[in-house]
Amino acid sequence: EAQVTQNPRYLITVTGKKLTVTCSQNMNHEYMSWYRQDPGLGLRQIYYSMNVEVTDKGDVPEGYKVSRKEKRNFPLILESPSPNQTSLYFCASSSPIAGQETQYFGPGTRLLVL
Amino acid sequence: GIQVEQSPPDLILQEGANSTLRCNFSDSVNNLQWFHQNPWGQLINLFYIPSGTKQNGRLSATTVATERYSLLYISSSQTTDSGVYFCAVEETSGTYKYIFGTGTRLKVLA
Numbered sequence: 607e608a609q610v611t612q613n614p615r616y617l618i619t620v621t622g623k624k625l626t627v628t629c630s631q632n633m634n635h636e637y638m639s640w641y642r643q644d645p646g647l648g649l650r651q652i653y654y655s656m657n658v659e660v661t662d663k664g665d666v667p668e669g670y671k672v673s674r675k676e677k678r679n680f681p682l683i684l685e686s687p688s689p690n691q692t693s694l695y696f697c698a699s700s701s702p703i704a705g706q707e708t709q710y711f712g713p714g715t716r717l718l719v720l
Numbered sequence: 721g722i723q724v725e726q727s728p729p730d731l732i733l734q735e736g737a738n739s740t741l742r743c744n745f746s747d748s749v750n751n752l753q754w755f756h757q758n759p760w761g762q763l764i765n766l767f768y769i770p771s772g773t774k775q776n777g778r779l780s781a782t783t784v785a786t787e788r789y790s791l792l793y794i795s796s797s798q799t800t801d802s803g804v805y806f807c808a809v810e811e812t813s814g815t816y817k818y819i820f821g822t823g824t825r826l827k828v829l830a
Contacts, residue, residue: 639816639818648806649806649820651817654817662817664817694761696763707768708753708768709818713762714762714763
């Protein structure tokens with residue numbers, strides 16, 4: 607089954623404790639992306655990657671890091687989480703082939719930073 | 721950057737009614753997608769529609785790229801259509817940098 611998986615699905619942590627949210631896709635997609643969703647603000651792109659070792663900042667990259675060492679994985683790293691990073695996070699992937707750019711989303715990760 | 725506005729922000733319908741959701745964007749785009757976020761938070765792609773019209777069951781979408789808007793039509797709505805509908809555009813073609821609208825929250829009453 608074609609899918610994007612994220613782990614963990616729920617996470618409560620404390621300010622300053624480094625954490626990683628994993629994302630993996632099994633569709634051989636070149637493009638992967640991280641979004642955060644906050645009430646009233648819709649989804650905002652954090653980082654995106656067009657291929658292995660190619661990443662770029664989205665609209666809200668501050669406080670986040672990413673890496674793309676393998677095509678299927680795109681982890682999101684919070685080196686020193688703060689309460690304003692409490693949010694719902696989504697990973698997405700898609701193909702760059704014209705007409706097939708549909709984005710597929712993971713199930714989301716709810717993060718609470720105390 | 722591109723601005724994306726959706727209207728209405730909220731919509732309440734009786735089951736069986738039809739509705740039209742609108743997405744306006746401030747610049748030309750090569751990639752526009754509609755998504756449904758169900759009450760459990762799951763995001764499902766509905767349409768990839770940079771231009772023209774597509775239909776999928778009770779849902780259809782039309783994008784008029786030259787006039788910078790897209791419409792999502794829901795016919796004979798069902799309670800399972802409840803949730804939030806988002807449109808998203810790619811800021812610059814081929815970059816994979818997306819801008820989402822703030823969504824239309826739809827509630828369908830039985």
